[in-house]
Amino acid sequence: MKGVVRKSKFRHVFGQAAKNDQCYDDIRVSRVTWDSSFCAVNPKFVAIIIEASGGGAFLVLPLNKTGRIDKACPTVCGHTSPVLDIDWCPHNDQVIASSSEDCSVMVWQIPENGLVAPMSEPAVELKGHSKRVGVITWHPTARNVLLSAGCDNVIIIWNVGTGEAMITLDDMHPDMIYNVCWNRNGSLICTACKDKSVRVIDPRKEEIVAEKEKAHDGGRPMRAIFLKDGKILTTGFNRRSERLIALWDTKNFEEPMTMHCMDASNGVLLPFYDPDTNMVYVCGKGDSSIRYFEVTDEDPYVHFLSNFVSKESQRGMGYMPKRGLDVNKCEIARFYKLHERKCEPIVMTVPRKSDLFQDDLYPDTAGPDSALEAEDWFEGRNGDPILISLKNGYVPTKSRDFTVVKRNILDAKVPKSTENSSSAQNASFQSDAKLEEILKEIKSLKDLVGSQEKRLVTLEEQMSKLAI
Template identity: 45%
Template sequence: MKKQCYGLNISACSVSTFTKISALQMSWRSTYRSSKFRNVYGKVGQREACYEGIPITRNVHDNHFCAVNPKFLAVVTESSGGGSFLVIPIYKVGRVDPHHPKICGHQGNVLDIKWCPFRDNIIASCSEDCSVRIWEIPDGGLRRNMTEAQMVLIGHSRRVGLIEWHPTCSGILYSAGYDGKILLWNLEKGEAVKMIDSHSDVVLCMSFSRDGSLLATSCKDKKLRIIEARSGRVLQEAYSKSHRVSRVVFLGNMKHVLTTGLSRWNTRQVAVWDQEDLSVPIIEEEIDGLSGLLFPFYDADTHMLYLAGKGDGNIRYYEVSPEKPHLQYLMEFSSSAPQKGLGVMPKRGLDVGECEVFRFYKLITLKGLVEPISMIVPRKAEIFQEDIYPMTSGAEPALTTEEWLSGIDRGPVLVSLKEKYKQPKPAGPKAAKREKKALAKTMKGFDLLENVSPKSDNEFLRMFYRQQDELKQLQKELRDKDERIKHLELELNNLKNNMTLNLSISNN
């Protein structure tokens, strides 16, 4: 028996198959979850917004070699006779002077750099010379090579490949060395207060929970561990033959961790785990067959996960949820230029007016280029978009070093990004002309009102609202001046501290 369908002869069997396929398509559509981030796209910075002429390191260590905050960009560079890295003010884009001052106090190659989350002028570095060093960068950047660190931390017996600042406590730093040990440093005293010796091989990655009470690690022995950050006690440990772990990240407050690694067929893979039960992954999902390491970046505010492959130019992004299927694929940013590493700008450094929700700084070794990539939600930003900018971690620590060491845990201090919002100006000469005419018309109306007494209620209300607007403008100017005064006071205190330090050094 045959049936006629759109001019084609299809057998009863084919019709049955066609019906099943249609049913599958309908079921796929029903499970698709709409998202306000499904149209997020990657926007590469213009040439004039890039940093050129940087001799980016060619070290094969699996790290990003890049760190960024709202003030500075730091990049590990090629050097002879020791390790060095550049620190460039974030606004100084364009070609970098070949003789630009460097931080060059390490005796071996620099393997990792991280900015302090609470003080934008403080950066930590670790090196093949087995040391961790803390540096203070002056406002405006370096004027000459810096060789003397503010603090030198010695405790590892082999090279140090990884450092992480505590996310909520000031003065606490973790370092992981090739000796298989993790050291917890109290920077106020300049000493290690705890050694975590529970790894049988090199630690590849460290990630803190939202409040900093737990530490997740991946190791060269392919095991995933959940560790109590303060005591160093291993709470959970997992090894999976179907998923060899290489990188790990906590998924905010979801009680889940995510890992990237390789499947038993050597394909790149991502897995989600319950942090309280690591017996088996909740889900495992294969990504592709490329060989480069897959770096995970998680944004706890938008619940978006970015997967970037080292050595390729792709950045895939997903939305993460505590319910199944846990990972909802959104889109992929593609580029022909391979990435050596990626720095991530903190949320307080993003352009809120452009609806920017994430920003990478991509290292391109062959071109000596650092290229910003903005992840943007396509919206008209006439008003502040509160749904994509919830309260986020600010630059104030939630705990002092003494409080945290005494056993107190506390989440990050949250701030609103609404104060950073500036309504975008209309683009183009015609729009500017229209704006100028509207402004002139408004000012003309104000001039007329100056000589008009409030003979009616409407005129009185107009004068009242105008005075309110003027008062708001004066209040804004006053707030700006107060912020400027605070900034100048901080600079003055820094100068005094530097002078005191130099005098003490000269006296000694």
């Protein structure tokens, strides 16, 4: 039976690179030696970390703005040092977070139709790390919850709506944190650390739930991601610098369920997971291929399907959420591959003859609505992703501003398109507040003068009596 080819509807998935006119050309992709993906995409925009003089910057381009990108194209340029990581908010397609070597995390609201001028003022600036911040990731189901991990070995979970650091995990990692991943409902996180350990942490209880020391023996960076059933998939190296992919059951962390040796290379493997199809795509930095696997309950659990190979190596990779794909073309994944000077979309397709909607390829997927508000999650509640059907394709709705019970810093920050209409109202509100403050000060001064006058009168009366 070993020779029998395993049946799978994804066995013939093929990748296809976009034509030149559908690429984004003349982009100076960042040269920072950091193992993040350097690219983030959603159904509206593609964001790419670029080389910038005098600080850190990244491009935000509408998906349809393909072709040669003008050198004068406006950027998001508020950081004073190179940007290391970017991540789009899953609940608002106009909100993106960035982290930098300047120890800060910034959250930006992008105007609905993209940037028309350079953006240097973030909606919220989050300061709490003492060293560069290399990892950021939004909570999958709770609005306004953002996690950051820095080279100070500290993880901070923020309420972005109020700009507060709500949870600080500063004594769990003895060395640099390579990556952090939320589980399906955001109740747990898993981390990969330079000490070669993979940890499962309950962030609200601030305790380590499970830990595997020396998950991979090699000294090169590794990655760990949650799968939808709670298992953990890791990519890393052994002592011979061979690249590995392994699957772990957190209830029995001693031995991996399976471990594949892929090849011998020094490029860090970035895994991207699709919970709808249970497929994992593995892209190596500096490689020219994307390997894809299917995870099942049958031994050997992680089944190699195929790989997409191109001529040029990749500097980074962006992964489109499921709701941004073209269901009419049986597209099950889309990557945005960064070259040295361009970004190239790569489409993964299942070959099907029928023009009908393929229910088996597109089960209901996570939509843009959040299941919880930030306060609900910090109080201990959990919520599974709110699913949407892709039967008629995903139609982006107008993104809502952040809304929280407390005063929301982001409510005062509006996209450029609505800035002019509300500027007069804001100015009026500010002048009213200032006038009220001045009137209060005048009243307190009057009261002070009145009390001093009374004191003078009594002193004069006492002096007149002494004179008599």
